[in-house]
Amino acid sequence: DAGVTQSPTHLIKTRGQQVTLRCSPKSGHDTVSWYQQALGQGPQFIFQYYEEEERQRGNFPDRFSGHQFPNYSSELNVNALLLGDSALYLCASSRSTGRAEKLFFGSGTQLSVL
Amino acid sequence: GDSVTQMEGPVTLSEEAFLTINCTYTATGYPSLFWYVQYPGEGLQLLLKATKADDKGSNKGFEATYRKETTSFHLEKGSVQVSDSAVYFCALSDRGNQFYFGTGTSLTVIP
Numbered sequence: 001d002a003g004v005t006q007s008p009t010h011l012i013k014t015r016g017q018q019v020t021l022r023c024s025p026k027s028g029h030d031t032v033s034w035y036q037q038a039l040g041q042g043p044q045f046i047f048q049y050y051e052e053e054e055r056q057r058g059n060f061p062d063r064f065s066g067h068q069f070p071n072y073s074s075e076l077n078v079n080a081l082l083l084g085d086s087a088l089y090l091c092a093s094s095r096s097t098g099r100a101e102k103l104f105f106g107s108g109t110q111l112s113v114l
Numbered sequence: 115g116d117s118v119t120q121m122e123g124p125v126t127l128s129e130e131a132f133l134t135i136n137c138t139y140t141a142t143g144y145p146s147l148f149w150y151v152q153y154p155g156e157g158l159q160l161l162l163k164a165t166k167a168d169d170k171g172s173n174k175g176f177e178a179t180y181r182k183e184t185t186s187f188h189l190e191k192g193s194v195q196v197s198d199s200a201v202y203f204c205a206l207s208d209r210g211n212q213f214y215f216g217t218g219t220s221l222t223v224i225p
Contacts, residue, residue, distance in 0.1 A: 004157075033213070042118075042203050042215030043158070056211050090157065092213075102148065103213060105157040 002027065004106035006091050012112045013081050021076040021109045025093030031055075032074040033103065034066060035090040043090055049074055050096055078111075086113045116141045120204045120216030127194055127223050135189040135219045137178075137204035145206040147171075147180050147187040152201045152218070161189075161202070194223045 005024045013019050025032050031050045035043035045058035049068035068074045072093075078085055088110050092103035121136040139147065149161040149171070162171030167182035176191045187204060204216040 035213075035215075040217070042205075042217045043213075045212045045214070048211055058212065092158075102160045102163060103158075105150075105159070107155075107157040 004091055004093050004104050006089075006106035006109050008109060009107070010110045010112075012114065014114050015081055015083060017081050017113075018077065018079045019081060019111060021078075021089055021091075021111070022073070023076070023091030023093075023106060024073045025091075026104045029093035029095050029104070030072050031094045031096050031101075032068060032072065033092045033094070034074070034076045035092060036060075037088040037090055037108070039087070046076070081113045083113050086111060116145065116206060116208060116212075116214050118204050118206055118214050118216040120202075121219050123201075123218070124220040124222060127221070129196055129223055129225050130193045131223075133189070133191040133194045133198075133221070135202055135204075135221070137187045137189065137216060139185050139187065139204075139206050141185075141206055141208060143208045145208045147178070148205040148207065148213070149176070149178055149187070149189050150203045150205060150215070152203065154200070158203065194221070196223045196225055199223050 033048040034046040037043045047057040052068045063079045065077045088108040090108045091106045094101040117140045146165045148163045150158040151161045162173040164171040164180035170179045178189045201218045203218045207213045
């Protein structure tokens with residue numbers, strides 16, 4: 001059973017560019033969350049998708065947007081990249097049933113903005 | 115708002131030493147509490163969880179007890195191994211939507 005898979009693993013962009021990161025959730029999971037993990041910090045919640053809609057959003061600007069497809073996979077888009085967007089971007093999947101559902105994380109996409 | 119504060123690192127211990135990593139939380143509701151571990155070059159993995167007051171989560175020799183009176187969820191292990199070297203994150207979730215993570219505590223165990 002494949003876990004959460006993310007692509008690409010590494011990415012280098014320049015300021016002002018746009019980037020798209022992709023995530024396939026663990027089999028049986030219908031909810032995808034995105035987190036940003038800066039170096040030496042804990043993951044920060046960006047947003048969560050369920051039933052192809054953004055269900056909840058953290059404190060991130062509108063430059064960060066996402067999408068969920070009918071097969072539950074998801075994309076994270078970041079426009080007008082800033083140097084401060086350099087971080088590890090983690091996708092996490094879970095099931096929507098019940099509370100305290102644990103998150104399963106992918107290995108992340110390391111984004112470097114030059 | 116909800117938040118998690120965990121012990122600053124890094125922590126260096128000798129093999130077989132006792133480990134405690136402190137974690138306290140602030141939450142408006144009744145959150146579930148988690149410890150995640152991140153091994154070098156890997157994503158975060160769930161280590162253990164507790165969903166209500168006085169619950170004890172345990173896994174791989176690690177334990178943590180949900181203490182509502184002190185709003186704490188400290189991670190403990192009686193005898194650490196070199197293979198336990200990793201970064202440990204305390205986290206909370208209210209209703210399972212948004213998770214709040216601490217800043218992480220790096221643990222290095224030396225033989």
